[in-house]
Amino acid sequence: MLAPKKVKYRKLQKVQAHGNATKACTIDFGEYGLQAAEAGRISARQIESARIAITRHVKRGAKVWIRIFPHSSITKKPAETRMGKGKGTPEEWVAIVKRGTVLYEIEGVAEDVAREAMRLAAYKLPVATEFLAREIFNEDSRS
Amino acid sequence: MKRVTLHAQVRDEQGKGASRRLRSGGFVPAVFYGYKSNPRILKVNAAEFVNLLSRDKKESIFVNLLIQDKDGENKKLSVIKELQVNSLRKKLIHADFYEIDLNRELTTEIPVVLKGTPVGFEKGGELQHLKRDIRVSALPDKLPEIIEVDVSLLDVGDSIKVVDVAVPEGVKVLDHGDVALAAVALTRVSLSGGEASAEAASEGAEPAAEPEE
Numbered sequence: 001m002l003a004p005k006k007v008k009y010r011k012l013q014k015v016q017a018h019g020n021a022t023k024a025c026t027i028d029f030g031e032y033g034l035q036a037a038e039a040g041r042i043s044a045r046q047i048e049s050a051r052i053a054i055t056r057h058v059k060r061g062a063k064v065w066i067r068i069f070p071h072s073s074i075t076k077k078p079a080e081t082r083m084g085k086g087k088g089t090p091e092e093w094v095a096i097v098k099r100g101t102v103l104y105e106i107e108g109v110a111e112d113v114a115r116e117a118m119r120l121a122a123y124k125l126p127v128a129t130e131f132l133a134r135e136i137f138n139e140d141s142r143s
Numbered sequence: 144m145k146r147v148t149l150h151a152q153v154r155d156e157q158g159k160g161a162s163r164r165l166r167s168g169g170f171v172p173a174v175f176y177g178y179k180s181n182p183r184i185l186k187v188n189a190a191e192f193v194n195l196l197s198r199d200k201k202e203s204i205f206v207n208l209l210i211q212d213k214d215g216e217n218k219k220l221s222v223i224k225e226l227q228v229n230s231l232r233k234k235l236i237h238a239d240f241y242e243i244d245l246n247r248e249l250t251t252e253i254p255v256v257l258k259g260t261p262v263g264f265e266k267g268g269e270l271q272h273l274k275r276d277i278r279v280s281a282l283p284d285k286l287p288e289i290i291e292v293d294v295s296l297l298d299v300g301d302s303i304k305v306v307d308v309a310v311p312e313g314v315k316v317l318d319h320g321d322v323a324l325a326a327v328a329l330t331r332v333s334l335s336g337g338e339a340s341a342e343a344a345s346e347g348a349e350p351a352a353e354p355e356e
Contacts, residue, residue, distance in 0.1 A: 025230045031272075037231070061330050063271065100231045108269050136233050137196040 001044040002070050003093045011075050011087050017041075021100035029065045030105035032114040033132040040127040041094040042103070044070040050121035054104060057117040062108040068095040097127060144286050146205045146220075147195055151175070151185040151240075153212040162237070171235045175208060175221065177242025185210065189235060200254050201226055202276065203288040208240055220283075222251065243283050250317065252276040253287060255308075255324055259295030263327035268299040274324045277305060278317040285313040294325050302326035 017039035027033045047066060054064055070093035077088035097103070104121060106114050115131050122129045151173065154165070162172045171189045176182040185208075195204075201223040210217045224241035228234070243249055254276050261270055277290055290310065292303055306320030 020231060035230070061269065063269070107272065130231075132230075136228055136230070137193055 001048045001093075002066075003044055004071060007073070010073060010090055012072055015072065015096050017096050017098045019098060021098040024067055024102055025100040027102060027105055027132060027134045030063065030107035031134055032107075032111065032118070033067075033102045033105040034118040034121060035130045035132045036097045036099060036101045036103055037128040037130050039099050040097055041072075041074075042068065042070070042097055042125060042127065043074075044093045046124055046126060047095065050104065050124040053120040053124055054106065054117045057120055058106070058109050058113060062106050062114075065105040067102045067105060068097060070095045072096055102132065103129065144203060144205050144283070144288050145199060146207055147199065148207045148209060149187060149192060149195060151187045151208050151210050153210060154184050154186045157184055166234070166236075171238055173238040173240060175210065175219065175240045175242065177221070178244060178247065180219075180242050183210070185240075187238065192235060192238070202252055202254050205243065205283065206240060220245070222249070245283050247282075248280050249283050249286065250278065250280040251286065252278050254289050256289045256291050257294045257325055258291055259293050261294050261297040261327045263297055263299035263301065266299050267329055268327040269330045270294060270297070271326045271328055272324075273302075273326060274305070274322060277308065277324075279310065279314050280317055281314040285311060287311055287314065292324055294327075297325070297327045299327050299329055
């Protein structure tokens with residue numbers, strides 16, 4: 001699973017992802033991608049699980065890019081603990097994702113295979129997603 | 144390069160509110176400027192513009208702008224310098240048209256299209272498209288729509304670099320020659336040989352490490 005090698009502060013304040021992504025919101029490496037349609041927190045476990053879903057479907061014959069990284073730690077207090085006595089211990093790593101962020105990119109497969117791989121990956125993620133192609137304006141865009 | 148025609152009208156209002164009203168009315172705010180022209184703010188019909196963009200890549204066309212103002216219609220030859228698109232709604236936000244002079248060199252990026260099936264495919268290689276456009280400078284009449292690169296001779300481990308690309312006479316390539324455009328590399332399936340063992344190695348869960356502070 002993805003995790004930072006070294007962090008300056010182990011425990012972070014809670015962050016809400018407001019607004020739309022202005023960076024990493026277009027396809028920059030591959031041919032097709034999966035874009036977050038809403039904001040949220042995606043854990044390292046979920047990122048890995050979705051990656052496995054993609055690589056299994058394409059039978060490991062495509063190039064896949066993961067465009068997000070779990071930089072933020074999430075703390076949890078032990079069960080049956082009274083409130084207070086300080087912040088809990090870091091339990092997992094998450095990526096804070098804004099609406100519009102491209103989560104995965106893929107290259108080297110046909111569009112239908114990429115679409116199916118991304119559909120399977122989307123089941124593993126806690127945010128609504130959309131399939132994205134490099135050419136935004138195509139035959140379907142014509143009025 | 145192919146020339147296409149697009150109608151535009153001069154707009155009076157500018158700013159966030161006015162632009163939003165334009166977009167909701169089926170127009171796209173735009174601006175026209177050039178080497179010797181004063182900037183003019185325009186609006187173009189969104190449906191007409193999207194139709195145009197769905198047929199051709201924006202880097203591969205010259206746009207004959209028919210600008211309608213109080214004095215009548217002016218014809219200006221331009222390129223689409225920048226296009227702002229809302230990546231979530233797939234709607235155009237704004238366009239920049241840059242006037243071109245046929246006697247003056249133009250620097251632009253031309254899309255690279257790969258053709259052919261590499262020899263390395265049969266040996267388990269995959270084609271990687273590493274650079275999708277090349278920055279060139281030339282007189283507008285000499286600029287090609289696309290640069291075709293034949294990859295059929297590429298074997299596993301081979302790559303085609305910018306310096307290997309043949310461009311038409313009069314076109315100067317500005318990108319560094321050592322930059323690779325496409326390469327054929329072995330896929331992980333071919334590298335590992337047995338899928339089962341590699342899959343287990345790749346997909347096995349690793350414990351989350353506690354980072355140093």
